[in-house]
Amino acid sequence: MQLFKYLQSQGIGSRKECLQLIENNGIAINGILYNDTRCTIRPEEIRTLEINGESLVVVPMPYFYILLNKPAGYETSHKPQHYPSVFSLFPNHMRRLSMQAVGRLDADTTGVLLITNDGGFNHRQTSPKCKIPKLYRVTLKHAAGKTLCATLKNGVLLRDENEIVTAADATLESSHTLMLTITEGKYHQVKRMIAAAGNRVEQLHRCKFGNQTTENLPEGSWKFIFM
Numbered sequence: 001m002q003l004f005k006y007l008q009s010q011g012i013g014s015r016k017e018c019l020q021l022i023e024n025n026g027i028a029i030n031g032i033l034y035n036d037t038r039c040t041i042r043p044e045e046i047r048t049l050e051i052n053g054e055s056l057v058v059v060p061m062p063y064f065y066i067l068l069n070k071p072a073g074y075e076t077s078h079k080p081q082h083y084p085s086v087f088s089l090f091p092n093h094m095r096r097l098s099m100q101a102v103g104r105l106d107a108d109t110t111g112v113l114l115i116t117n118d119g120g121f122n123h124r125q126t127s128p129k130c131k132i133p134k135l136y137r138v139t140l141k142h143a144a145g146k147t148l149c150a151t152l153k154n155g156v157l158l159r160d161e162n163e164i165v166t167a168a169d170a171t172l173e174s175s176h177t178l179m180l181t182i183t184e185g186k187y188h189q190v191k192r193m194i195a196a197a198g199n200r201v202e203q204l205h206r207c208k209f210g211n212q213t214t215e216n217l218p219e220g221s222w223k224f225i226f227m
């Protein structure tokens, strides 16, 4: 692959900007300076990338998959309205790539958020037909007992919907902590399910999306995952 095309695919700049960076001795790959605009590289062999001496995250190609431990106070949107975007947690060059969130988490929800540029993967993960389990830890406003779990597993009717939604699983860890698994991702689904069951969500954390968890990943941190 031509080096300047690779640099473009990393979100580094336009064709002209990337060619200029190469000409001006601005590019080092695996510690070696490249200054020939015609040179070619193998993307799979690139371990480090420096631009004008600054080390940059190397984004896997052609598809990347990211696991973010989303902190509270960020919107899952490229055009946020009230809080900063989750995409502001990434380096500038990555933000120029086509980063799509796999479903949304509300601004006040924390935990597993997947981000990718693979539209097919995104569709498969979010399609209700694929029934990917999502596990949430729900902090409840009111003390709850086994009835809440039974209600959620039997199904509740959400406001403004005419279909019953059911929890794939629901267990109480304590009177105010519910572990809830759902396999769809309707708008505000957990909050609306809990409201329909007569309680209220105080805090929401997504512990797991499919097999992906935030274990050993501090809040606000992210990593590439390989699917």
Ligand code: URA
Residues within 6 Å of the ligand: 104, 105, 106, 107, 109, 187, 188, 189, 190, 191, 192, 204
């Ligand atoms: N359900 C909600 O209500 N909010 C989220 O952020 C995720 C699921």
